[in-house]
Amino acid sequence: MVFGTARAVKSHRLGRRRKKGGSRLPVAPWIVITLVCVLVASGLTWGFMTLLRSGCSGSVYRVTVAAAPSIAAAVDDAAQEWEATQPEVEGECVGVEVQEVSAAAASRGILGVWDQKSLGPPPIAWVPDSQAWASWVGSSEATAGYVSSDPVVLGQATSVLAVPESTADALGWLGGQPPSWADVLDAALAGDVDLAAANPRTSTEGLVAMLNATSDGEGGFSEEALASYTAAIEAGSVADDASEQLAAYAESGEAGQVFTTLGYQVDNFNATSGMEEQLVPVTPSGSSVAAVATYLVLGGTSWVSESDASIAGRFGSFLAGAVADGSFSAIELTPAEDGAAALAQATPEAVGQAVRSWQEGRQDLNVLFLVDRSSRMGEETTDYGGESDVSVADAAIRMAVDMVEDMESTSRAGLWEFGVGADGDANWRAVTDQAEMSDGNREALRNDLWAVSENEEYEGTSPLYGALEAAYGYMGEHAADGSVNVVVVLTNNVEDTASPPTVGETAETLASMAGAATVYTVGFGDANADNLALLAEATGGAYVEAPSEGGVLEAIGAP
Known part of the structure; x- marks a missing residue:
C-alpha cells in the first residue's frame, strides 16, 4: 500500500505522550501466562505464535488532524482510544496525529497556502469548532469539494452575549423574554451599551455572532442587518477574539459593555476572573446558528492522497460511534440532538454572502512592516503564542506572519528590515515590495519573513529613527487610494544612538x-x-504594546 507523502515538518502535537508502534496484547497478562502453559503442555506452540502475531506490527503510520484548540484534547483522547484497537491497513498500524490549529487559521490555509512552519503538517482531516468555517471554505465553486459532504457532528456551543449582571438587569434582559438582535443593536447605537464584538474573520464567536445578527429570519442573510451590526461595532469595539475583550474588561471593570461570546467562555470567565460581578449569558431571540463542532475529511487539496483520506475516514467512523454511544466528551460542547438540523444552520450560501459583505464593508490595508533586526532583538526574550522565553527577534517575525495571515486578499503588504549596516551605507533594507495578498504574494511575503528570521541580527544599537523616516517617506509615495496606509514598526528599541536625529x-x-x-x-x-508613542502619534498613529497572542490588525482599524 502507498501512503501519503512523507512530511519533514515537526508536528505541533499535544502534550500527552502516545505509545508508538509495536504489537499490543489484547488480553490481560495472567491470561497469556496460563494460555502459554496450556499450549506448551499440549504441544500447540505453533498456535500460540500465531496468536502473538495477530493484528498489525511495526511503527504506526499517522495522518494529521487539525483541530480547534477548544476541542483538540477531546479529539486526541479519542485518537488514542482508536489506536488502542490496533487499526491496520495491509498489516501496517495506522492512526491519527492531532494538532491544535484555530478554525480561522485552518480555513485560510485550506483556501490558500498551508503554512507548515507555523501550523504544522497539512491536515488530512479538520475539526473546526463551528461548521460555519467549513461552509465558508465551501461557499465558492473552486473550493466546494475541499471538505467532506458527510461531516461528523461532535457537539455544539451556544452563541451568547456576555453581559454584566447589573447591566442586563437595568436593560430588562434578565428573565422573561430576551431581546432580539435588533433590540441589542438599537441599544448599542443609542449608546445604552457598548457592543464589544469579536472579529468574524479571526474567531468562531465573532463569526457565529455575525451570522445570527445578520440573519433575515429565514436562514438567509440581510444586508440591512449587517449595516446595523457594523455601525454598532464601530460605536463599540472589535478585537481578534472574545478573550482579548474579556481580559480588558477584567482589568477595567467598565460597566455597560456587551461581549459576543460562546456559552462556555462566559462560564470560564466567571470561574477564573475573580470579579465580584458575574457575567450572564444572554441569547437574543431569533438566534438560529450555534457553533457546531464537526469532523471533516479533506479532499481536492494538493496534499491529501486517497490512502490518507481513507485512514482519516476510518477514524471519523470511530468518532461517529463514540458520539452515538456517548463516550465522546468535550466539556465545551453540548450534544446536538439533531445533527442534520445543526448542520443546516449555517449553509455555504448564507455564510459566503455574509462574510463577503462584511469584507466589502471594511477598508483594505496597505502596510509596510518595518522589522528591527538589531542585536538587542535577539538578546531579550518574551512570551508569544503560548510559549515562554521566545526571543524578541523571533516573536516579531511570528507576529508579522500572523498579521499577514489575517489580511484579506485585497490588502497589500511589503517588508523592510533595519539594523546598522543592513544595506551597506544604509541602516535599512527593502526585502519585499508592496503587493496585493494573492495566494502567491502572501506565500512570498511569509517566506521572506521566515528567511529574515534565519539571518543573524545586525550588531550595534537599533537605528530606528533614520529607518522610520525613510520608510514613512516611501509609504507616502506608495499609498493606496481607499486603503488604510500604515507603517507597522516591530521593535524593542530603547534609544537610537545610530541615527543622526533625536527622537x-x-x-x-x-x-x-x-x-x-x-x-x-x-x-x-x-x-x-x-x-x-511620540513617533507614532506624530503621524496620527499610536503605540501598541506587543500582545502575547496574534497580531495587531484591529488596533490599526484594519479588516
Whole structure:
C-alpha cells in the first residue's frame, strides 16, 4: 500500500505522550501466562505464535488532524482510544496525529497556502469548532469539494452575549423574554451599551455572532442587518477574539459593555476572573446558528492522497460511534440532538454572502512592516503564542506572519528590515515590495519573513529613527487610494544612538511630511514606550504594546 507523502515538518502535537508502534496484547497478562502453559503442555506452540502475531506490527503510520484548540484534547483522547484497537491497513498500524490549529487559521490555509512552519503538517482531516468555517471554505465553486459532504457532528456551543449582571438587569434582559438582535443593536447605537464584538474573520464567536445578527429570519442573510451590526461595532469595539475583550474588561471593570461570546467562555470567565460581578449569558431571540463542532475529511487539496483520506475516514467512523454511544466528551460542547438540523444552520450560501459583505464593508490595508533586526532583538526574550522565553527577534517575525495571515486578499503588504549596516551605507533594507495578498504574494511575503528570521541580527544599537523616516517617506509615495496606509514598526528599541536625529527631531520630521500614511509602533520587552508613542502619534498613529497572542490588525482599524 502507498501512503501519503512523507512530511519533514515537526508536528505541533499535544502534550500527552502516545505509545508508538509495536504489537499490543489484547488480553490481560495472567491470561497469556496460563494460555502459554496450556499450549506448551499440549504441544500447540505453533498456535500460540500465531496468536502473538495477530493484528498489525511495526511503527504506526499517522495522518494529521487539525483541530480547534477548544476541542483538540477531546479529539486526541479519542485518537488514542482508536489506536488502542490496533487499526491496520495491509498489516501496517495506522492512526491519527492531532494538532491544535484555530478554525480561522485552518480555513485560510485550506483556501490558500498551508503554512507548515507555523501550523504544522497539512491536515488530512479538520475539526473546526463551528461548521460555519467549513461552509465558508465551501461557499465558492473552486473550493466546494475541499471538505467532506458527510461531516461528523461532535457537539455544539451556544452563541451568547456576555453581559454584566447589573447591566442586563437595568436593560430588562434578565428573565422573561430576551431581546432580539435588533433590540441589542438599537441599544448599542443609542449608546445604552457598548457592543464589544469579536472579529468574524479571526474567531468562531465573532463569526457565529455575525451570522445570527445578520440573519433575515429565514436562514438567509440581510444586508440591512449587517449595516446595523457594523455601525454598532464601530460605536463599540472589535478585537481578534472574545478573550482579548474579556481580559480588558477584567482589568477595567467598565460597566455597560456587551461581549459576543460562546456559552462556555462566559462560564470560564466567571470561574477564573475573580470579579465580584458575574457575567450572564444572554441569547437574543431569533438566534438560529450555534457553533457546531464537526469532523471533516479533506479532499481536492494538493496534499491529501486517497490512502490518507481513507485512514482519516476510518477514524471519523470511530468518532461517529463514540458520539452515538456517548463516550465522546468535550466539556465545551453540548450534544446536538439533531445533527442534520445543526448542520443546516449555517449553509455555504448564507455564510459566503455574509462574510463577503462584511469584507466589502471594511477598508483594505496597505502596510509596510518595518522589522528591527538589531542585536538587542535577539538578546531579550518574551512570551508569544503560548510559549515562554521566545526571543524578541523571533516573536516579531511570528507576529508579522500572523498579521499577514489575517489580511484579506485585497490588502497589500511589503517588508523592510533595519539594523546598522543592513544595506551597506544604509541602516535599512527593502526585502519585499508592496503587493496585493494573492495566494502567491502572501506565500512570498511569509517566506521572506521566515528567511529574515534565519539571518543573524545586525550588531550595534537599533537605528530606528533614520529607518522610520525613510520608510514613512516611501509609504507616502506608495499609498493606496481607499486603503488604510500604515507603517507597522516591530521593535524593542530603547534609544537610537545610530541615527543622526533625536527622537524629538524625528517626530517633528514625520509630522511635517505628507500624511498619506500612519505609523503604529509595536513595542516588545523593555522598549521605550514613551519614545515609540511620540513617533507614532506624530503621524496620527499610536503605540501598541506587543500582545502575547496574534497580531495587531484591529488596533490599526484594519479588516
